[in-house]
Amino acid sequence: MNYDWTLWGLFILLGLATTLPRASFIVLGERAALPESLQKALRYAPAAALAAIVAPDVFVTGGELTVLSPRLAAAVAAVLAALLFRNPWLPFIAGMGVLWGVERLLLAWMG
Amino acid sequence: MSPSFRDGFREGFRAFLPLSVGLIPWALVTGLTMSGVGFTPLQAMGMNVIVFAGTAQLxxxxxxxxxxxxxxxxxxxxVLNLRFIIFSAAIARGFRGVPAGARWLSGHLLTDGAFATCLERMLSHPDPQWRLGYYLGPSIWSWLLWQVFAFCGVMAAGSIPRGWSLEFMATIALIVLLVPMARVRPMLVAALVGGGLAVALRGMPLRLGVIVAIVAGIAAGFAAESWRGKDLP
Known part of the structure; x- marks a missing residue:
């Protein structure tokens, strides 16, 4: 590590770069209202953003699009568990169970 | 600390607790990676406390x-944290009547999970103290989990087998948040466009594709809502 003390300066800059977007409107509050139509549109932010973070995790392996993968099977299991049952832990159990199961099966298949 | 703050804190914590397990593998992986880059434990935990942003750290x-x-x-x-400008604006109304210091703290503690868990109640509950509690319960719990398990990752570097794919639990946590949202048709459109474009544009530099995908997904959801509105009397 050749940064030494610069490394701590870098951490502080990174802290600012990550905290300012998060704090922006929470701190400004009423003084910086977004237009009504934008606010309406923002209701779709969580769905769009969560899907944009999840989809590459599920459909991309090493930069390549993979339609059939243990992670896709695991994601399907987690979605079904979340849709069909109210137990909040079940999607984790189902998803990780399927992920490990399918990975072991593939390993056994390929010898 | 008013009783309504404590009530909100407890309720928010309870709503978030099952989802919060998804943070654990993510924090472990971040701790392992920081050690792998050559940080001393002090440097690694310094970054973890000062930056407190998984995607940006990794x-x-x-x-x-x-x-x-x-x-x-x-x-x-x-750029990796740009999406939080959108989250911050969406949840900002929930902080009316909350003092500036608590707002800065809340801003620093904003995470995907806390946002998705708290948004609805933050915008609908009338008591500012209750809302702040409802937000800080999940947020402070996230912060504690993040520090403790990143520290475990730093300490355990090298002894946890990579083949366990524990980081996928974070993806499952996000899926659990996404499923109830996607029951509403325009939300589903927003999710499909956002997810599809994030995959299609994964080659863009600095992960800018994720930003483009989110903006396009929001626009698609908004368009789907206006479209459906015209069909109805």
Whole structure:
């Protein structure tokens, strides 16, 4: 590590770069209202953003699009568990169970 | 600390607790990666406390390891956290009547999970003290989990088998948040467009594709809502 003390300066800059977007409107509050139509549109932010973070995790392996993968099977299991049952832990159990199961099966298949 | 703050705190914590397990593997992986880059335990935990942003931490570590210029590292972290401007604006109304210091703290503690868990109640509950509690319960719990398990990762570096794919639990946590949202048709459209474009544009530099995908997904959901509105009497 050749940064030494610069490394701590870098951490502080990174802290600012990550905290300012998060704090922006929470701190400004009423003084910086977004237009009504934008606010309406923002209701779709969580769905769009969560899907944009999840989809590459599920459909991309090493930069390549993979339609059939243990992670896709695991994601399907987690979605079904979340849709069909109210137990909040079940999607984790189902998803990780399927992920490990399918990975072991593939390993056994390929010898 | 008023009783309504404590009530909100407890309720928010309870709503978030099952989802919060998804943070654990993510924090472990971040701890392992920070050690892997060559940070001492003090440096690793310093970054973890000061930055407190999983995607930005994991995204900048390869650049730091490669000795990249500081401006590139900082801009990358900023871009990786741009989505939070949208989250911050969406949840801001929930902080009316909350003092500035608590707002800065809340801003620093904003995470995907806390946002998705708290948004609805934050915008609908009338008591500012209750809302602040409902937000800080999940947020402070996230912070504690993040520090404790990143520390475990730092300490355990090298002894946890990589083949366990524990980091996928974070993806499952996000899926659990996404499923109830996607029951509403325009939300489903927003999710499909956002997810599809994020995959299609994965080659864009600095993960800018994720930003484009989110903006397009929001626009698609908004368009789907207006479209459906015209069909109805």
């Amino acid at each position: 995204g900048t570590l390869p650049l730091i390891a490669a000795g990249s210029p500081v401006w590139l590292i900082v801009i990358t972290a900023f």
